[in-house]
Amino acid sequence: MKHLVSGALLAAAVAVAPLGAAYADINELKIIAPAAPGGGWDQTARSIQHVLQSDKLVGNVQVLNVPGAGGTIGLAQFVNSSKGDPNVMIVGGYVMVGAIITNKSPVNLSMVTPIARLTGEYEAIAVPAASPLKSLADLVVALKADPQKVSWAGGSAGGTDHITAGLFTKAIGVDPRKVNYIAFSGGGESLASLLGGKVTVGISSLSEYDAQAKAGKLRILGVSSPTRLPEAPDVPTFKEAGVDVEIQNWRMIAAAPGITPEQKQELSQTIEKMVKSKAWTDMLAQKGWANTYLSGDAFDAQLAKDIAATQTILKDIGLAQ
Amino acid sequence: MDTFAALSQGVMVALQPINLLFAFVGVMLGTAVGVLPGIGPALTVALLLPITFKLDPAGSLIMFAGIYYGGMYGGSTASILLNTPGESASIVTALEGNKMARAGRGGPALATAAIGSFVAGTIATIGLALIAPTIVDIAISFGPEDYFALMVLAFTTVSAAFGSSVTRGLTSLFVGLSLGLIGIDLQSGQARLSFGVPDLLDGVEVTTLAVALFAIGETLSVVAAGARADEIIEPVKGSVFMNREDWKRSWKPWLRGTFLGFPIGAMPAGGAEIPTFLSYALEKRLCRKPGEFGNGAIEGVAGPEAANNAAAAGVLVPLLTLGLPTSATAAIMLAGFQQYGMNPGPLLFATNPDLVWGLIASLFIANGMLLVLNLPLVGLWVRLLAIPRPWLYGGILVFATLGTLGANPSLVELGMLLIFGLLGYVLRRYDYPIAPVVVGLILGPLAEQQLRRALAISVGDPLVLFQSPVALTLFALSALALFGPLLFYVFTGRKAPVGADED
Numbered sequence: 016m017k018h019l020v021s022g023a024l025l026a027a028a029v030a031v032a033p034l035g036a037a038y039a040d041i042n043e044l045k046i047i048a049p050a051a052p053g054g055g056w057d058q059t060a061r062s063i064q065h066v067l068q069s070d071k072l073v074g075n076v077q078v079l080n081v082p083g084a085g086g087t088i089g090l091a092q093f094v095n096s097s098k099g100d101p102n103v104m105i106v107g108g109y110v111m112v113g114a115i116i117t118n119k120s121p122v123n124l125s126m127v128t129p130i131a132r133l134t135g136e137y138e139a140i141a142v143p144a145a146s147p148l149k150s151l152a153d154l155v156v157a158l159k160a161d162p163q164k165v166s167w168a169g170g171s172a173g174g175t176d177h178i179t180a181g182l183f184t185k186a187i188g189v190d191p192r193k194v195n196y197i198a199f200s201g202g203g204e205s206l207a208s209l210l211g212g213k214v215t216v217g218i219s220s221l222s223e224y225d226a227q228a229k230a231g232k233l234r235i236l237g238v239s240s241p242t243r244l245p246e247a248p249d250v251p252t253f254k255e256a257g258v259d260v261e262i263q264n265w266r267m268i269a270a271a272p273g274i275t276p277e278q279k280q281e282l283s284q285t286i287e288k289m290v291k292s293k294a295w296t297d298m299l300a301q302k303g304w305a306n307t308y309l310s311g312d313a314f315d316a317q318l319a320k321d322i323a324a325t326q327t328i329l330k331d332i333g334l335a336q
Numbered sequence: 337m338d339t340f341a342a343l344s345q346g347v348m349v350a351l352q353p354i355n356l357l358f359a360f361v362g363v364m365l366g367t368a369v370g371v372l373p374g375i376g377p378a379l380t381v382a383l384l385l386p387i388t389f390k391l392d393p394a395g396s397l398i399m400f401a402g403i404y405y406g407g408m409y410g411g412s413t414a415s416i417l418l419n420t421p422g423e424s425a426s427i428v429t430a431l432e433g434n435k436m437a438r439a440g441r442g443g444p445a446l447a448t449a450a451i452g453s454f455v456a457g458t459i460a461t462i463g464l465a466l467i468a469p470t471i472v473d474i475a476i477s478f479g480p481e482d483y484f485a486l487m488v489l490a491f492t493t494v495s496a497a498f499g500s501s502v503t504r505g506l507t508s509l510f511v512g513l514s515l516g517l518i519g520i521d522l523q524s525g526q527a528r529l530s531f532g533v534p535d536l537l538d539g540v541e542v543t544t545l546a547v548a549l550f551a552i553g554e555t556l557s558v559v560a561a562g563a564r565a566d567e568i569i570e571p572v573k574g575s576v577f578m579n580r581e582d583w584k585r586s587w588k589p590w591l592r593g594t595f596l597g598f599p600i601g602a603m604p605a606g607g608a609e610i611p612t613f614l615s616y617a618l619e620k621r622l623c624r625k626p627g628e629f630g631n632g633a634i635e636g637v638a639g640p641e642a643a644n645n646a647a648a649a650g651v652l653v654p655l656l657t658l659g660l661p662t663s664a665t666a667a668i669m670l671a672g673f674q675q676y677g678m679n680p681g682p683l684l685f686a687t688n689p690d691l692v693w694g695l696i697a698s699l700f701i702a703n704g705m706l707l708v709l710n711l712p713l714v715g716l717w718v719r720l721l722a723i724p725r726p727w728l729y730g731g732i733l734v735f736a737t738l739g740t741l742g743a744n745p746s747l748v749e750l751g752m753l754l755i756f757g758l759l760g761y762v763l764r765r766y767d768y769p770i771a772p773v774v775v776g777l778i779l780g781p782l783a784e785q786q787l788r789r790a791l792a793i794s795v796g797d798p799l800v801l802f803q804s805p806v807a808l809t810l811f812a813l814s815a816l817a818l819f820g821p822l823l824f825y826v827f828t829g830r831k832a833p834v835g836a837d838e839d
Contacts, residue, residue: 051378051379051382051664052378052379052382052383052668054667057382058671061385081745081746082538082744083534083535083537083538083744083746084520084534084535084537084538087534087537088534088535088537088538088746091534117520117525117526118520118527118534118537120534121534163795164795166792166793171520171522171525172521172522172523172524172525173525177525195792195793195795196792197523197789197792197793198522198523198525198785199522199789200522200785203604203654203655203660203661203662203666203667204604204605204660204662206604206658206660207475207476207604207605207654207658207660207662208479208480208604208789210476210658211476211477211478211479213479213480213793214793226659227658227659334524334525334526
């Protein structure tokens with residue numbers, strides 16, 4: 016059905032799009048984007064599609080959107096219907112880790128074969144330019160005085176923004192259950208409430224605030240990266256301010272459950288080739304995504320660590336048992 | 337004045353033959369996806385993004401503008417002729433528009449939608465060009481309590497505007513409100529009424545419900561009536577175009593719709609649906625022949641259609657001036673901008689003036705092109721109604737199912753489509769209005785979230801709702817809408833002339 020409709024829509028486009036190459040490593044690949052078109056996971060899937068095809072790493076790549084419930088619908092469909100199929104992959108990310116826990120999803124990331132972390136964004140805390148809060152230290156003082164009086168605008172409850180707010184509050188010794196978190200459904204709406212001074216602070220990925228900060232409408236107090244970021248060299252990290260929180264909203268690609276080690280090896284190599292290509296570097300630069308490529312055992316270990324930490328903080332915030 | 341110099345420069349860019357071609361492709365694609373229920377401009381632009389990467393920025397942005405406006409327009413065609421709203425912003429159009437079409441006045445209904453969309457789109461685009469920075473400051477100053485007051489106004493005006501009796505209207509509304517509770521609650525992250533079905537976690541899709549209630553429900557009742565249905569649909573009765581009276585009855589609703597749609601569309605949480613509801617309620621109040629509402633009043637098409645197109649332009653205000661995407665399509669257009677290394681936001685007008693003005697100019701072009709393409713086609717479109725009924729409804733079923741599954745290929749989605757279709761049939765059978773169900777599904781969650789945000793920010797103090805002048809004004813208007821007719825009765829001893837069309 017999906018193919019029928021999008022096929023019709025794209026009929027005009029076929030002439031422009033590059034046709035499948037004959038000498039590719041893998042002939043055919045389907046990438047599931049467990050989100051609606053346009054979002055981060057969809058754009059990641061389509062960027063992968065673009066680079067794999069233009070560099071002739073894979074003959075024909077299709078992207079299939081299966082939106083819903085923080086990616087867990089797409090993940091469930093992937094786990095249940097792709098067992099042992101080396102020609103299907105799924106894009107996912109940190110948001111999925113939280114969604115699996117809060118939605119009590121019957122499937123989880125241990126049921127897929129993670130291949131690599133590809134990109135990531137760091138979280139930033141920002142205030143309106145007129146805010147009395149001038150630094151993270153001021154925010155810490157305000158939170159310690161009365162956490163309820165500090166309202167945080169961010170994305171949906173239990174998402175990366177909420178988790179970061181919880182970790183931040185917990186790290187300074189305040190009960191994370193007391194975080195007065197105001198969830199907004201879209202980045203635009205939460206940014207508007209921050210610009211309008213309706214909330215005390217905003218928490219989101221740095222790129223959401225960057226343009227407003229450059230225009231002098233917002234002040235970015237801090238970022239969640241391990242060291243200062245090249246795109247915002249003046250902004251201190253949480254750690255510099257003495258708040259021991261480091262979090263990355265990463266995106267990854269995973270293969271189906273039950274594939275053979277050889278198949279996993281081949282997919283990993285293809286993805287590695289893609290990550291090292293110029294086309295991928297250009298794509299990341301154009302989208303403003305950081306290359307946080309991590310694969311193999313190192314990625315598995317990082318993933319396990321993230322899942323455990325997320326489980327703990329979601330319990331602390333009171334969103335999971 | 338350099339705004340005009342910049343704009344005329346933009347028009348020059350947009351008028352290049354190759355860009356006109358892009359505008360044409362965009363408008364055609366947009367109209368096509370607008371007609372298909374379920375598939376909207378957002379999906380189309382998203383699917384085209386990777387391809388347009390290779391085109392030049394001006395050309396592809398112009399094409400996106402065409403898709404955006406075309407989608408809004410195409411949605412109304414399906415609503416009027418087939419009673420199948422393709423977009424949530426054209427649900428209201430189906431109410432009067434389809435009644436008109438059945439009475440052989442589909443031509444004027446389509447024409448008033450096309451011209452109204454053009455008028456509203458043009459005025460709103462001028463507004464975008466001239467007063468965007470001012471409008472956006474006002475829009476940003478709206479807090480959750482103000483939005484909640486706006487929702488209350490929508491509830492009070494709308495609940496009285498649909499259907500033949502208030503009780504029946506409210507019953508339908510509460511069905512919609514209940515459906516709106518399904519899914520993950522945004523503020524707490526907890527699932528409500530999902531009964532362990534993962535597909536229900538994201539709630540009921542508005543277009544699925546609308547398509548099911550309108551199209552499937554309609555088909556079922558036609559089938560159930562079988563041979564007893566002797567209603568003959570005449571494709572054309574009288575002129576296929578608008579007559580003098582149609583013009584006279586349309587131009588004011590166009591303007592009122594525009595002035596409702598543009599500012600609400602510019603609000604970060606405004607959207608295109610609320611202005612269509614408000615416009616419909618307003619036109620029903622102001623109409624000299626309120627009895628015609630529900631039986632095909634042209635004002636009920638002209639106003640909401642103008643409102644949704646003006647809102648579509650309004651959405652671009654926060655997008656271009658602040659980089660705030662406030663609708664799905666805007667979010668994807670933002671991705672499109674970023675693809676060309678531009679960052680919409682406070683600096684966009686300064687850093688990429690040629691592209692911004694090119695885009696605004698192309699909105700004018702897209703708008704004009706829609707009118708030129710569609711008016712001559714009105715005669716052709718209405719012939720759709722001459723298709724024998726079994727074929728017509730068979731086609732509607734196929735389109736409705738395809739569109740819904742195209743947007744979300746899932747069995748649960750298909751199941752919901754059928755169940756809500758049955759619900760639509762039952763509601764029709766027992767004479768309950770169906771529009772309030774959709775209104776409840778759209779407004780309920782919005783009102784709830786805004787109320788809870790307002791209360792969370794104030795740490796539980798309900799007085800926050802009455803401390804903003806905007807909210808107070810909107811509450812006062814709601815009270816007037818609710819008690820106005822009653823007071824009128826108390827003071828004059830006569831029943832108010834509006835809302836008097838009870839069974």
